[in-house]
Amino acid sequence: MMLIDTLAQGLLLGGLYALFAAGLSLVFGIMRLVNLAHGDLIILAAYLILTIATVTGLHPFLAVVLAAPVMFALGWLLQTHLLNRVLGTDILPPLLVTFGLSVVIQNGLLSGFTADSQKLTAGSIEAASVSLGFVTLGVMPLLTFASAVAVVFALNQLFYRTALGRAFRATSDDQVTAQLMGIRPQNIFAIATGIALVVATIAALYLGTRANFDPSIGPARLLYAFEAVIIGGLGSLWGTLAGGIVIGMAQAVGASINPEWQILSGHIAFVIVLLFRPRGLFPRAND
Amino acid sequence: MPILSLQSVSRSFGALKVTDDVSFDLEAGEALGIIGPNGAGKSTLFNLITGNIAPDAGRVLMDGRDVTKAPPMERVKAGIGRSFQIPQPFGGLSVYENLLVAARFGGGVPANDAPEFCMDILARTGLGAVAEKSSGGLPLLQRKRLELARAMATKPRVILLDEIAGGLTDAECVELVATIRAIHAEGTAIIWIEHVLHALNSVVERLMVLNFGRMLMIGQPDQVMASPEVREIYLGIEA
Numbered sequence: 001m002m003l004i005d006t007l008a009q010g011l012l013l014g015g016l017y018a019l020f021a022a023g024l025s026l027v028f029g030i031m032r033l034v035n036l037a038h039g040d041l042i043i044l045a046a047y048l049i050l051t052i053a054t055v056t057g058l059h060p061f062l063a064v065v066l067a068a069p070v071m072f073a074l075g076w077l078l079q080t081h082l083l084n085r086v087l088g089t090d091i092l093p094p095l096l097v098t099f100g101l102s103v104v105i106q107n108g109l110l111s112g113f114t115a116d117s118q119k120l121t122a123g124s125i126e127a128a129s130v131s132l133g134f135v136t137l138g139v140m141p142l143l144t145f146a147s148a149v150a151v152v153f154a155l156n157q158l159f160y161r162t163a164l165g166r167a168f169r170a171t172s173d174d175q176v177t178a179q180l181m182g183i184r185p186q187n188i189f190a191i192a193t194g195i196a197l198v199v200a201t202i203a204a205l206y207l208g209t210r211a212n213f214d215p216s217i218g219p220a221r222l223l224y225a226f227e228a229v230i231i232g233g234l235g236s237l238w239g240t241l242a243g244g245i246v247i248g249m250a251q252a253v254g255a256s257i258n259p260e261w262q263i264l265s266g267h268i269a270f271v272i273v274l275l276f277r278p279r280g281l282f283p284r285a286n287d
Numbered sequence: 288m289p290i291l292s293l294q295s296v297s298r299s300f301g302a303l304k305v306t307d308d309v310s311f312d313l314e315a316g317e318a319l320g321i322i323g324p325n326g327a328g329k330s331t332l333f334n335l336i337t338g339n340i341a342p343d344a345g346r347v348l349m350d351g352r353d354v355t356k357a358p359p360m361e362r363v364k365a366g367i368g369r370s371f372q373i374p375q376p377f378g379g380l381s382v383y384e385n386l387l388v389a390a391r392f393g394g395g396v397p398a399n400d401a402p403e404f405c406m407d408i409l410a411r412t413g414l415g416a417v418a419e420k421s422s423g424g425l426p427l428l429q430r431k432r433l434e435l436a437r438a439m440a441t442k443p444r445v446i447l448l449d450e451i452a453g454g455l456t457d458a459e460c461v462e463l464v465a466t467i468r469a470i471h472a473e474g475t476a477i478i479w480i481e482h483v484l485h486a487l488n489s490v491v492e493r494l495m496v497l498n499f500g501r502m503l504m505i506g507q508p509d510q511v512m513a514s515p516e517v518r519e520i521y522l523g524i525e526a
Contacts, residue, residue, distance in 0.1 A: 163387070163388075163391045163392075163398065166380060166384050166387055166388045166391075167388060167391075167392060169377065169379050169380055169384075170377040170380060170385075170388045172379065173377040173378055173379050173380070174375055174377060176339065176375075177371070177375045177377070178377075178388075179339075179358070179359040179360050179363075180337060180339075180359050180360075180363055180368075180369050180393070180441075181363065181388050181389045181392050181393040181437070181441060182360045182363040182364055182389075182392035182393030182394070182395075182441060183360060183388070183392045183393075184358075184360050284379070
């Protein structure tokens with residue numbers, strides 16, 4: 001029974017990691033850009049939700065609705081004015097620029113909000129739980145997981161059912177040919193980064209309501225996100241969800257043996273998957 | 288007014304002049320063939336026309352409008368469609384989706400009309416049966432047809448065909464030529480780079496010979512082919 005409970009908690013935690021990772025996966029899949037500032041952008045979104053909630057008195061679940069378009073615009077501007085300039089055949093410039101961006105965001109948040117821990121307060125729902133007889137699950141973790149599934153489902157629908165999604169995939173396959181089909185890759189990239197930051201905002205909501213956050217914790221979120229993407233297989237969104245679940249479950253099992261092993265267990269699971277499936281669990285066929 | 292004009296277009300890669308002072312006009316609905324030895328600058332000329340590379344000198348005009356500095360996506364919308372010598376399908380998309388992308392973004396076909404528009408082109412190019420297949424795994428003939436179909440889906444007024452008959456069997460070639468003739472008969476202008484001369488000469492009204500980036504000759508196909516200079520340089524036959 002303990003094991004089932006542990007695995008169930010791990011599964012739900014995996015939803016949070018999948019939310020961290022989905023935006024990263026989306027951006028990497030479309031433009032082969034590894035955004036080293038992704039974790040910090042999630043934390044930035046958390047502070048944005050906090051600010052909106054504090055100023056307007058709105059519940060964080062409503063504040064996120066206001067924060068999402070702001071983050072979309074930020075992503076669009078970031079891609080248009082900064083990242084598009086450094087994307088090219090050399091992978092080093094975008095890595096350096098996003099690394100620099102990570103430092104800038106952390107220090108910007110530090111000067112704007114201090115190093116004090118913050119938390120988004122969602123009220124009574126935070127402590128609510130549902131009992132399924134053999135396990136009791138928190139409502140917030142359940143919502144987190146449901147949101148992760150919904151986000152991955154929505155992104156897949158966007159990718160495979162819409163004209164924009166086909167443009168995403170065509171640009172991802174071959175930028176030069178896509179231009180000859182009338183697609184402007186820079187615009188496609190800007191929209192993709194905008195969407196990635198909307199997903200990051202949803203991730204920030206659950207990150208901020210689950211535990212404390214401060215300006216320094218972005219890079220660790222990036223690491224979980226990165227591991228989830230790699231475990232799942234580059235470019236596969238359902239794979240990213242599976243990758244998040246693998247890390248979440250490994251952490252939960254590790255923590256149940258010894259609380260100090262929680263973080264380490266996730267990383268060990270990542271290494272084991274890499275050893276046996278170096279291309280991840282669900283690699284794309286044509287990469 | 289010509290649909291497409293190149294005026295003294297030149298382009299060098301380092302010390303190598305791959306396009307050297309090339310000028311010609313293409314009338315609406317005309318079919319122009321381009322021949323020349325490997326490395327004569329034929330595909331580069333296409334890249335200059337589509338906007339994938341910029342000329343060092345000279346101008347490219349469409350309908351009299353200077354598009355020398357216009358990026359590829361604007362030229363597609365202005366009516367230039369292109370097929371690649373080495374087929375470049377979007378391998379992650381199905382055959383039908385490849386056309387949808389071209390039709391929606393390049394051809395400006397509305398969402399409601401796009402499915403029928405694309406299926407019609409697939410039927411005409413003999414790809415109807417493989418519409419739902421992933422384009423990455425198609426055999427050569429079908430990849431070549433997809434190049435043609437996708438270029439057609441951008442609703443071009445000028446279609447650029449780059450060695451589309453190369454590597455096909457005679458029977459396959461005959462089918463492809465029939466499709467190209469049909470496109471031409473509808474009034475679409477064609478510029479066709481090809482080594483398979485009998486296929487080329489059964490369609491084009493004018494023939495251009497490129498050699499070392501220079502336009503050696505342009506005129507009626509039989510006259511061009513009869514020229515001793517062309518026979519020597521292009522066919523390697525002693526005049």
